[in-house]
Amino acid sequence: MIRVLLSGLRATLARLLATGLAVALSVGFVVATLTLSATFTRTTADSLAASMAKAEVSVTPEAAMVATSDPRHSTDVLLDLLPAVQAAPGVAGADVDRLAYVDLRFGETRSVAQLGVVLNDSVRWQTLASGRWPQSVTEATLDQPAAESIGLTEGDTVTMAAVGSGVSASTVTVVGITAPQVAGVDTGAPTLLMPAEALADPALFALSTSILVAGVPGADTAADADALAAAVSTAVAGASGVVVQTRADAVGDQTAQLSGSATVLTSILLAFATIALFVAAIVIANTFQVLVSQRTRELALLRCVGASAGQVRRLVLGEALLLGVGASVLGVGIGLAGATVLAEVSRDSASGLHLGQLVIDPALLAIGFGVGVLLTLVSALGPAHRATRVRPIAALRSVSAGPGVRRNLIGFVLAIVLVAGGGAGLYLGATRSGLAVAVVSGVVSFLGILLASALFIPWIVRAAGATIGWTSAPARLAALNATRNPARTASTAAALLVGVTLVTMMVVGVTSVRASIGERIDLKRPVDLTVQSGDPSGFSPEQESGITDMTDVAGSTSVDSGRVTITAGSAAPVILGARGLDPARVQDVARSTVVVPQNGQLLLNPADAGALHDGDHVTVTGDAGSADLTVALEETAPRKQATLTKTDLLGLVATPVIRQMQLRLDDEITSSQVQQLSTDILSVSDQFTVGGGAPERTYYEQLLDVMLLIVLALLTMAVVIACVGVANTMALSVFERRRESALLRALGLTRGQLRRMLGIEATLITVVAAACGIGLGVLYAWAGLSAVSLQAQKLGLTVHLPWSQLGLVLLGALVAGLIATIVPASGAARRSPVEGLMHE
Template sequence: MFRTALRNVLAHKARLLMTVLAVMLGVAFVSGTLVFTNTISDAYQNSSAKGFDQVDVAVTPKSQEDEGNTINKTPELTQAQLDTAAKVPGAASAIGVVSGFTAMADKDGKLIGGGFQSQGGNYWGAKDPRYPLTSGTAPHGADQVAVDSETAKRAGYKVGDTIRISVDGPVLTPEITGIFTTDDGNVAAGGSLALYDTATAQKLFGKTGTYDEIDVKAASGTSQAALKSALDKALPTKLVETETGGKLADDQAEMIASSMSGLKQGLLVFAGIALFVGTFIIANTFTMLVAQRTKELALLRAVGASRRQVTRSVLIEAFVVGVVAGVTGLVAGIGIGAGLRSLMNTLGATVPDGPLVISPGTIVAALAVGVVITMLAAWLPGRRAAKIPPVAAMSSVHAKATTKSLVLRNTLGALFSAAGVATVLAATAMDGSDGQAPMGLGAVLLIIGVFILTPLLSRPLIAATAPVLRIFGISGKLARQNSVRNPRRTAATASALMIGLTLITGMTVVAGSLQKSIDKMASAAISADYIVSMANGNELSTDVDKRLDSTAGVTSTSPLRNAPSRIDGTTEYLTGVNGSAIGELTDLKVDSGSFKVGGDQVVVDDDTAKSYGWKAGSDFTVHYEDGKAQQLTVAGVYQGNELIRGIMLDNKVLTPHLTDPGDMQVLVKTADGASGATKDKLEKALGTNPAIKVQSKQDLSDDIAQIFTLMLNMLYGLLAMAVIVAVLGVINTLAMSVFERSQEIGMLRAIGLDRKAIKRMVRLESLVISLFGGVLGIGLGVFFGWAAGELLGAKMPTYELVLPWARMAIFLLLAATVGILAALWPARRAAKMNMLAAIKSE
């Protein structure tokens, strides 16, 4: 039986090749994902570990919890603490670390790096061991800076050049005196790092005389633990905390692994989808192979083979196919992993250098997935083969399903579908995240239910195509009849395409609806022409508002100035605004009272008012960060949204209580409205600053649209693999259909149907099956998109369902294209059949 199984594998190379391809694609995605994420994670961990080479113990400020109505600030590390740390027994040296945001512009004035990864720091002394200089000298004074070698290479800078930089507002133009190398992970990921002398860094980052961290290097023979113990005794433990470099490196490695796990899980989900779709192909292939060997299997039973041996022979074939697919998929996956890393570098998302990591777990996973998936999918055809009695040698293995089995199948499908719809509808009425798990469960139940019911649905839906197929004469009529001849197989083929299009359509509906709702939110909530903010989301200097307000053509401005406070023992962030202008710059719907900000009059969003039980006219006491208290009155309650919410009060009231005020955004209204010329004028007023974004409402919308488009394109690319697998499935089904109808095709040729008509019949059959799957997928996708929107709409009042008719038409066209392409080989094969040989075939 073992030799027989191996012979059968080699006897059907062409059809088994499609099965190997289907499994290989899924395995390649799984192994490629594991290789890629392991390689990136390992490279970052090694880079991170190198970054702690100069740190045996790190001293950091200990955050202080707010108590009662007092806001406790995190203490800063002082020069005295640095001196104490440097003198403890076992310490060889101590470095005071200062860091903050620094945007660097390239020679065209554009921001280098990704905004959030644009960092600045201090160069310690004449020779900082953390940052070896490759050329030039250490920076000294406010007009000198050193830049990392990767940034210098990307932007074409060299020692002696002048560079435009910005910390929180004004543009600086220091000279580059040195270029250094670094193991900083941000730089490795495509960011940038600028270094100043310590005094300059402290001044720029608002930390005069203080440090963010103290890095202590142990003397020879002193362990990190011993040094940590000595520092704990010498420094005030209520204000600072210490940690060894080894522990910091381990924590960093764990954080990197955790951040990569999300990417890994996401990619594996798509690999799982492709494998799930592939199971239909595997099952169809083995059903076809068993059908071709009906007589052979019956004869094996007649000469003494048991049912178990017949099933085992089919599973042995599946095992061999799975091993081949697993090995080839692993090799392809290694290539995919290497390709993804190169792609990241090409796209500018630079990653640290390091070897390609192919772990034993990746090899085991690839082989296990290939073998297990293939054998599970082949088990049912093998079981059916074992049940063929010897007297059925001349009969088809595909006996018609009994009425009882059809009733059972349809009943189960109806129950699953009803349970899925009910669960999804119930989830839409839940609150936010509470409804996510039920909706996911409902989606799975509904997809399973529709899959079970697909044979039942195929007849009426395919019958609806009859008027169109009549145009093609007898070829169209035969195509319609053939497509419903074996409803289960047609359903399995259509379901493979249905799953991919369900996900693609659902995500497109949700993304388009979210985009529309955010556009409406921006236009409904903001009347300003421009929103000015930092590229990395940090606070703007208060000078920005002053410069904008004094710019010709600007009619009004208002900074949005965030500050912590304590209200009834709870930390609450206040938003300081220009009370006289905020009403003109926003268009927020007021539920009660009036939108009046000034003096002790404030406005509060509806969620905050509800949480405290406030209404228009309510009084409350606020404790500012300087410890002073003031009684404020709620003048009005407005409807907050994702862009604007919270307690708004006049900056004239708030700012005197702030030690270091900064603005998250500045809203700007101009006399000429939003235009290219006005935007240029505002940017020039701010010194053409690489760190500052000046955006109109349309710019804001375009940025959000770009994010959604990028996300969708990535998802389309990932789901394309499932569509490719579905194409293989349609090819398999048509090949099976042509094989089963060899005699029929021969008779059709004999009575006058020419080769072109035969090809047309097979192509139309493929087209009908593919469109059937496409209609089901798009229908389910729209339903899931609507349901997800209902869940999101509870938190977004401006949310509305947007059906992307143009894209859905493209998806349906894609399904039709899949059908046409998949039919090329089977149609050609059917047309080339020798009619006499076909008529005599069994």
């Protein structure tokens, strides 16, 4: 049987290549995920260990102390403990590592920078790329990446101040450039190092992160580190809320904390890998089912010459085993290559995550290899079992190897139960029970739909084929061929159905969340950017026009300011700041309807109205006159201010000052462009402050867009494998029908018509699968959004259908169907009718 196995494998090798590719891609996904996760963990550990390169022991505040509302609390504790630590037996040197954040300005560049301490040489882990270490509070070093980004060199001066204010602003000279840190997580913020005295300024709110302790030279064993830690623990025994650890323990604990996020990410990636494996399993099962059907006579002949049912089963599983081994080896190589590329990209990107040397763990590679082999064997169990039911009589006449009536009935009943139960649970989760019930019910119902696809997919394909059958003979033949083998049509479509359903669900879900959050932000803060001037004289005409003419500003309106006195009957007069708006311009700038005053109205927040009510008449007086206005109360009106039209304010205030500008930005502006625009505006004057809804809205839009791209990239593997399955099934179908194709050619069908017939057949299956997937994806997205809204009602999520993107999904399915037929159709068309009719 071994010779039969090898000869059979050689005969079917070309037909198994696509299936092997599906297995290899799935294994590559798993291997890349596991390898990158291990690399991230190792990189994290190396990055943490670098900060203790010269220290054997660290003293750190407990998490509760770091989270205290007073950031100076832990600073005082560690500073107070430093003398005792330095005096402990076996300590060669110790210093407190401290951290603060400052506003840094160099020319027109403004950014928030980290400010650290120049540690004493015994525990200093940073190294200089050039220059020297600072020796006074007017000197600092800057990290090399920031220096290159800003364009700063040794000898340049920068302005530094406490974050959020100009208090303690000082000029500092950069005297050294520190070398880049080892691979790891990089915040991207510039890092300054200065003597400890510079961080003593209370306005900086410097936080002590740890005391780094170095032992005497030569004491570098684990036992020496434990002894030093014990001595330091004794020295700080009177203090509460601090933790003493050796370097190994400290790095291990911190790595475990940071790796928690990596574990979650790995789990998410493996979930997508499981989807790819599931789709690959469908492709494998479909391929072996077709091969068993095509080899019915061969298997029957084996039974005639004495092969047992068990030997036939082992023959099919042996082919699957060899395929799984070869494809899994290729998949391991693909995974390692992909992980290598992604690691290199991370080092050259601005993502802030720079992975170190790739970790190649044989155990992880073995897991990926084992998953591929096991997947192939399990997927081939069904076809192998069906192969044992081929009777010797099939060697003499054609016998159908399809599933029996009883099996179809069991599958139909099970599908109905799963769809009905899962559908009911899905509706319950979407309307009452929440996300957990919706997710479980969604999985159950989708499994039922996959089981039922053998019934409804061929029926839909037949109906779709009927709509185009009248157009030409190739179209009519394609429609008939597409439903000739319903089980094969359904299994081919099922793989694509999984991918398209998931893609649609994520596209609709993310698009809906994006639109819903944007609507909420627009209602809460309808103006993209507001620019407030702290200058008593307000905006100058030059400043106003300069801001209006900036890139990405689509529209603007100014807000006049003044002071007025409001008198109502015998009540005491109330003095308030007044804002003058142009109602039409405000509505043009705002992204949602804004309540604005009309001429003759005074808009007040109810909290400032006192005894006033809607419709009351009051006298409003300014330095230029007075007017009788009607009160309108509005919850969204600003506190402690009266809002009028510009026309009314000009009649009350002689020289109103423009204190605020409201800007409408381009609709397609990105988060980074909003940040750059804000920076440009702030560079005009130190008196300006910027607010508005655009930073928050574009941040969430960018975050969700990136999330969608990542998810789609991960799902792409499943979709690619599904397309490979379509191409494989078409190739097997063309091979099986080579006599029929030759007969059609002999009857007058041209090569072009034959190609067109096969293309239409594949397109019918893929487009129907995509259309069904889109419908199911929208349904599951609605259920998910509804379930999330039950648990987070403030989000107010509503379904928004991205028609253009759904159209692209359908178009992609059409293209996939056409591509899937290129190779098999070309081969069928090139074969002459005589050659094709010679095949048995």
